[in-house]
Amino acid sequence: MGLWELVDQVLIMFYKISGHPVFDYFLGTFLVALLAVIIGEFTISMVFVVNKNHLDRLNTRLADLQQLSLAALKLGDKKSYDACNKEANDAFGRAFFNMFGLSAAALWPAFFALAWMQQRFAGIGFPIPFTGLAVNYVFTFIICYILARMFFSRVKNRLPYFRGIHRMLMAYEENSSKS
Amino acid sequence: MKKGMINKIALATLLLMLAVLALGASGVGAQQETAVGSDLGLKGKLGEAIAKAPVGTGKGQIDPDAPRGAFGIPGAPEINYLVAILWAVWVGWIFSTVGAFGGIMAGVGHMTVYGLGDWVKPFKNTAPQLNKLLTDSIRTSNQWLVGLSALLSTINYLKAKRLAWPLGIALGLGSIVGAVAIPALTGGKVSFSQYQGWFGLFVFVVGGVLLYETTPRGQASKKAAKEAARAFEQSIKEKKDEAAQGITVTQWSLTDIKFSFFGVEFKFNPIWAFVGGVVIAAISAFLGVGGGFLYVPYLTSIVGLPMFVVAGTSAMAVLVSMMTSITTYITVAGAAMDWGMIGVELIGVFIGSMIGPRTQKYIPDIWLKRLFVVLALYVGLGYFSKGFFGKAWVPM
Numbered sequence: 001m002g003l004w005e006l007v008d009q010v011l012i013m014f015y016k017i018s019g020h021p022v023f024d025y026f027l028g029t030f031l032v033a034l035l036a037v038i039i040g041e042f043t044i045s046m047v048f049v050v051n052k053n054h055l056d057r058l059n060t061r062l063a064d065l066q067q068l069s070l071a072a073l074k075l076g077d078k079k080s081y082d083a084c085n086k087e088a089n090d091a092f093g094r095a096f097f098n099m100f101g102l103s104a105a106a107l108w109p110a111f112f113a114l115a116w117m118q119q120r121f122a123g124i125g126f127p128i129p130f131t132g133l134a135v136n137y138v139f140t141f142i143i144c145y146i147l148a149r150m151f152f153s154r155v156k157n158r159l160p161y162f163r164g165i166h167r168m169l170m171a172y173e174e175n176s177s178k179s
Numbered sequence: 180m181k182k183g184m185i186n187k188i189a190l191a192t193l194l195l196m197l198a199v200l201a202l203g204a205s206g207v208g209a210q211q212e213t214a215v216g217s218d219l220g221l222k223g224k225l226g227e228a229i230a231k232a233p234v235g236t237g238k239g240q241i242d243p244d245a246p247r248g249a250f251g252i253p254g255a256p257e258i259n260y261l262v263a264i265l266w267a268v269w270v271g272w273i274f275s276t277v278g279a280f281g282g283i284m285a286g287v288g289h290m291t292v293y294g295l296g297d298w299v300k301p302f303k304n305t306a307p308q309l310n311k312l313l314t315d316s317i318r319t320s321n322q323w324l325v326g327l328s329a330l331l332s333t334i335n336y337l338k339a340k341r342l343a344w345p346l347g348i349a350l351g352l353g354s355i356v357g358a359v360a361i362p363a364l365t366g367g368k369v370s371f372s373q374y375q376g377w378f379g380l381f382v383f384v385v386g387g388v389l390l391y392e393t394t395p396r397g398q399a400s401k402k403a404a405k406e407a408a409r410a411f412e413q414s415i416k417e418k419k420d421e422a423a424q425g426i427t428v429t430q431w432s433l434t435d436i437k438f439s440f441f442g443v444e445f446k447f448n449p450i451w452a453f454v455g456g457v458v459i460a461a462i463s464a465f466l467g468v469g470g471g472f473l474y475v476p477y478l479t480s481i482v483g484l485p486m487f488v489v490a491g492t493s494a495m496a497v498l499v500s501m502m503t504s505i506t507t508y509i510t511v512a513g514a515a516m517d518w519g520m521i522g523v524e525l526i527g528v529f530i531g532s533m534i535g536p537r538t539q540k541y542i543p544d545i546w547l548k549r550l551f552v553v554l555a556l557y558v559g560l561g562y563f564s565k566g567f568f569g570k571a572w573v574p575m
Contacts, residue, residue: 043529047529047532047533050533051532051533051536054536062486062490064412065408065486066485066486066487066490067487068408068411068412069485069486069487070485070487071411072411073485077411079407080407080408080410080411081485082404082407083403083404083405083406083407083408083411084407084408084411084412085479085485085486086401086404086408086479087404087405087408088485088486088487088490089475089476089479089486092475092486092489092490093278093472093475094275094278096278096328096332096471096490096494097274097275097278097281097328098274098275098532098535098536099328099331099332099335100271100274100275100281100325100327100328100528100532101271101274101275101528101529101531101532101533101535102331102529102532103327103328103330103331104271104327104525104526104528104529104532105525105529106331107327107330107525108522108525108526108529109522110522111518111519111521111522111525112518112519112522114516114518114522115517115518115519115522118251118516118518122222123222138509
């Protein structure tokens with residue numbers, strides 16, 4: 001059995017819990033989304049730990065330049081304001097695209113979940129009451145994914161491993177806001 | 180000339196014309212191909228376009244018995260996941276070292292490295308609807324990749340209360356207009372060749388900006404800005420008394436919004452922010468790029484706002500325009516997505532962005548830029564010539 005078939009057999013079990021098709025679809029989709037969130041959170045924690053110093057440097061530099069540009073503006077020093085703004089522009093570009101690495105680390109499992117759902121549920125329309133419109137599996141997955149993210153953010157500080165990461169992130173955010 | 184001679188010539192011409200017409204007619208009959216006739220299990224507009232495509236194993240034909248490749252289409256190039264990961268590592272490396280050029284490389288991956296472009300192009304003559312639909316799929320795939328960074332950036336800036344929301348609303352509304360209009364107007368209408376040509380032109384522009392940055396003049400201006408910033412930094416080093424303050428809107432009107440931030444008052448014209456949002460989102464949606472590289476210079480250089488306010492706001496504008504544009508391409512234009520391909524690419528991107536910061540210190544910034552100038556010239560020229568003239572002027 002290939003890996004994809006194995007994944008298919010596992011994921012489809014989430015859709016057979018109560019025996020009620022509609023309820024099972026939404027519960028199953030929520031559980032698949034939750035799994036995608038957990039795997040994504042695990043990967044992003046790895047990237048964060050490995051790249052923390054680099055991100056720190058980028059963010060500190062950006063924050064410094066931004067403070068400087070504001071100070072220059074206050075003092076009416078247009079030349080310094082333009083110079084700091086230009087430098088901050090450069091720093092922001094780097095920080096922004098570094099975020100891409102983090103967002104990729106957090107979101108990649110969601111796309112595999114969508115790939116799997118496409119095979120299973122493409123072509124099924126979910127009618128929106130009173131509108132005559134219908135949405136597809138992508139829409140229902142995104143809704144469930146957002147709910148799963150909200151749910152996970154509330155429970156992660158009680159889970160092993162994520163508890164430690166959560167503490168580290170809190171400390172990091174506290175330090176960042178002080179600097 | 181004798182009358183008989185004229186008649187003979189006229190008769191010969193008529194016979195020749197008849198022969199040509201007869202040949203043409205037989206040619207039409209001979210070239211008439213059987214259409215697939217079924218959606219092959221592919222839903223929506225993609226299924227409809229597949230049903231109309233000619234059956235066969237040649238270029239511009241669909242072989243229903245072939246193994247399913249990209250977008251679930253039989254005979255489409257099968258995305259080699261190892262190649263996709265390696266290419267995405269390269270894209271992620273660029274994102275984390277140089278920045279916006281990674282978006283261009285993501286497009287190069289979809290069009291050339293995975294072989295989608297060469298496969299899609301021949302459908303221009305045999306199944307134009309499929310050609311245009313798959314062009315939209317490539318545009319949307321690029322947007323997924325380049326726009327995702329905006330998601331995390333926006334969340335972070337929201338948490339830090341660093342979003343200039345009046346500016347964000349004006350820009351966001353404009354970007355919704357641009358990001359809905361372009362996919363709605365051009366979705367299903369732009370052939371792959373046209374797209375490739377425009378993409379090539381865009382790469383040229385980005386390459387031109389990079390080239391300027393590497394010239395003595397560009398370097399001098401950068402150096403001057405750096406020195407001026409450093410000198411100012413030195414002069415106020417002991418005056419670190421800034422207290423964090425949120426944004427307070429002090430004046431509202433249709434043409435003038437004033438807000439204070441860190442005790443400093445800023446103003447902007449919401450109409451210009453809206454117009455900027457429309458134009459930038461339209462360009463981004465057409466080319467299948469994120470747009471962050473345009474929002475930031477627009478807001479800092481043209482609208483004159485400080486980076487402190489621009490950073491989060493432009494991230495939010497990119498996010499809004501990306502979400503709008505992708506949704507419109509998928510729902511209105513019917514673009515198909517290969518979710519697995521994007522998932523694999525994201526794995527590569529995060530690996531690349533972990534390697535980037537570790538290798539960056541070994542390569543001077545100017546040499547990185549020079550490398551990308553050469554790449555931009557090559558890629559730009561290749562796509563521009565292939566798209567608009569039908570033949571690549573450089574090997575690709």
